[in-house]
Amino acid sequence: MEGMCIWQVNEDMRRCEYCSYRGGCENYEKVTPISEACPIYVGIMSGLLGRDILERCRERMLVWARYMVCYQLILDGYSQENIGKWMKMDHSTVCHGKRQVANMLEMPSMYPEEIGLWKKFKELLSLGQN
Secondary structure, three states, rough: OOOOOOEEOOOOOOOEEHHOOOOOOOOOOOOOOHHHHHHHHHHHHHHHHHHOOOOOOOOHHHHHHHHHHHHHHOOOOOOOOHHHHHHHHHHHHHHHHHHHOOOOOOHHHEEEEEHHHHHHHHHHHHHHHO
């Protein structure tokens, strides 16, 4: 895989760590800081549920909503530690949420309500990025 860029995002440098380490390529990844991305994602999900998903509550759909936001942030390349700080949770909770959402996506028939929420969330995210 020589010449392939791994694109592990360093949020401070906003540049591929792999390429920087190898002398720096000319390809930069446009990265939104987590300080901007997290409030947007939380706002979208809170709007879908009609409640602040960061409130301290163990209600099932609020927990799933937090996990889904964490999962999307992980997909976007943010570290679990930084996600935990912004979502006001421990990084191990972020890791657990990642596993839960991955399982949900593998077995969608077992989680119809959660899959519906995930699809609406992804749809609104894609509308916001266009």
